[in-house]
Structures are given as C-alpha cells and as structure tokens.
Amino acid sequence: MKFGIVVFPGSNCDHDAYFALKHNLGFETQFLWHKDTNIPSDIKCIVLPGGFSYGDYLRTGAIARFSPIMKEVVRFANNGGLVIGICNGFQILTESGLLPGALLKNTSLRFICRDVFLKTLNTNTPFTSLIEKDRILKIPIAHFEGNYFADDDTLKELEDNGQIVFQYSTPDGEVTQEANPNGSLKNIAGITNKDKNVLGMMPHPERYCDPILGGIDGSLIFKSIANFLK
Amino acid sequence: MASYIATVKVMLKKGILDVQGKTVENSLKTLGFNQISQMRIGKHITFSIEAGNPNEAKKIAHDATEKLLYNPNIETYEINVAELT
Numbered sequence: 001m002k003f004g005i006v007v008f009p010g011s012n013c014d015h016d017a018y019f020a021l022k023h024n025l026g027f028e029t030q031f032l033w034h035k036d037t038n039i040p041s042d043i044k045c046i047v048l049p050g051g052f053s054y055g056d057y058l059r060t061g062a063i064a065r066f067s068p069i070m071k072e073v074v075r076f077a078n079n080g081g082l083v084i085g086i087c088n089g090f091q092i093l094t095e096s097g098l099l100p101g102a103l104l105k106n107t108s109l110r111f112i113c114r115d116v117f118l119k120t121l122n123t124n125t126p127f128t129s130l131i132e133k134d135r136i137l138k139i140p141i142a143h144f145e146g147n148y149f150a151d152d153d154t155l156k157e158l159e160d161n162g163q164i165v166f167q168y169s170t171p172d173g174e175v176t177q178e179a180n181p182n183g184s185l186k187n188i189a190g191i192t193n194k195d196k197n198v199l200g201m202m203p204h205p206e207r208y209c210d211p212i213l214g215g216i217d218g219s220l221i222f223k224s225i226a227n228f229l230k
Numbered sequence: 231m232a233s234y235i236a237t238v239k240v241m242l243k244k245g246i247l248d249v250q251g252k253t254v255e256n257s258l259k260t261l262g263f264n265q266i267s268q269m270r271i272g273k274h275i276t277f278s279i280e281a282g283n284p285n286e287a288k289k290i291a292h293d294a295t296e297k298l299l300y301n302p303n304i305e306t307y308e309i310n311v312a313e314l315t
Contacts, residue, residue, distance in 0.1 A: 059301055062301070063298075102304045104242075104246070104249075107249050109249050149246065149303070149304060151303070183247075183249075
C-alpha cells in the first residue's frame, strides 16, 4: 500500500502531504510527476495536493485537469482507486468531472487562512471510517476560491446519496451561517463522488498530522484510508 | 486559408452571486455612483484562428470554448468570429 502525490507546476502543499504521510504517519509515499502517463501498480491512493497549479490561470484547476497524468488519475478513479483532492486538488477534481459542482470565490473576497471546525456527515466512506460519529474535527483552510457551488438538482443528489462528507460547523457541531467561512452552499467543506472512492475537500488535513503544528485531526482521514486499504 | 479573430465573452451564470461584481459596484457607490447596480464581471478572451472558411473558424472557437475556456457548471459564453482584414 502506497500513497502517490501528484506534483503539478504550482503545487505547494505536495511536500506537506509527503511529510505528513511518510514521516508523521509512516506510510509509504512517493511523488508522481504531472507529465507521467503511468501510475505504478503499488499506488493505492492518489493525493492531489493544494497549491496554485498553473498559476490558477483561467479558472482554478482548469489547466491542471488536462495534465497528462490526469487521464490516468481518472482511469484509476473509475476503476475504484482512492483519490483525495485537497484544496486546489478539490478544484482540479471538479474541473475534471470526477466530482460535481465548482468552487467559486469566497463571498468575503478574501484569502482565508485559519482553523475551521468540521462536522462529518458520513463516516461510512474509505476516508472517514475511523472518525467517531460526533467527533468535530479542527483542520485549517487556506484558500481564496473555496465557495462550493452546485445547482439544486446536484445538491439534492449529493444529499440523497450521502456524498456531503464534511460541513463547516461551530466547535460544538452546529452547522450555522457564522461557521461558514466562504459562502459554500449548505456549508459544504468536502464531498465524495457517488461511489465514495473520490473525496474533495477544501480544508488541509495534511497540515494537522503533527501535534507540534497545532493538531492531529487531519491524520484521522489518512488513517481511515490506510485502514480501508489494509 | 484565412485568418479570423475570435472574441469569447465568459460570464457567471445568472443567479450565481458575483461577489467581485458586487464589491466593485459597492466601491463605485461609495464614490458617488448611486445610479449603478447589477454589476457583473466576466472574462474577455481573444485569439486568432487559421481556417478555410468562417464556419470552420466558428467551429474551432466553439470547440475550444467548450473544451477549456468556460465551465458549464457556473458560466455561460458568447462567441464572435470575424475575418481579419
């Protein structure tokens, strides 16, 4: 079992993800170059990291989605492989069609970098199985375009299928407007695809895998993945 | 073959809050432009195309827009193609 972290031009959380997975959590991990056209067979989970791939030109994630490796990532996901997109990685997943909807500019028109609290709505996914039902996660966000948008039909589908995995909440787990940092519809912080093998989330779990950095709640997501793949 | 100039206008769909437009509009209001409302901000993209005829040029511009320049989840577009004289 090995994690593969895709490096796009402009990725800047790739090394954070590597450090968290390899050194904090002790999982086998390797980088994958955006020009690669082959994903090694021992890679069981692909991480699309945060950053500003291709300078966020045109739309966030719009150009990265046509990187050579993305064809393989889509194939990997369609064959049931686990893919987690964090921040810019989430934006790339929506652009590539692996996840529905889009990420708009924050309603405050500000880049927001701070801790948020997350309620886990679905603990029955490969990414959340080790998160206790009522445990509220504290994980940081750092983005300008994290305002999740989808049309009404798509939102309903997400809700009906249990695809809304994380919602911004208060520390007590109340999903309120005040707890919503960026204007996301239904306080959405993270969603999966229908098959639950692709997760996109704006918060950065890789930043909270080491107590010295302020928290370890992020590690629950990666440990859930490893547990699922065991 | 002839040269054409394509102009693509990409706007956020109606009904999606355009926070950028709203903020610029509010700023203009503080400058005294109280008559202004409903501001929307989009993208204006231009490029040249080599094609055999106007229809071919339009098709290329259309395909390029559909493939990359706009996101159907959140945006709409208008294309104008003119022969370069």
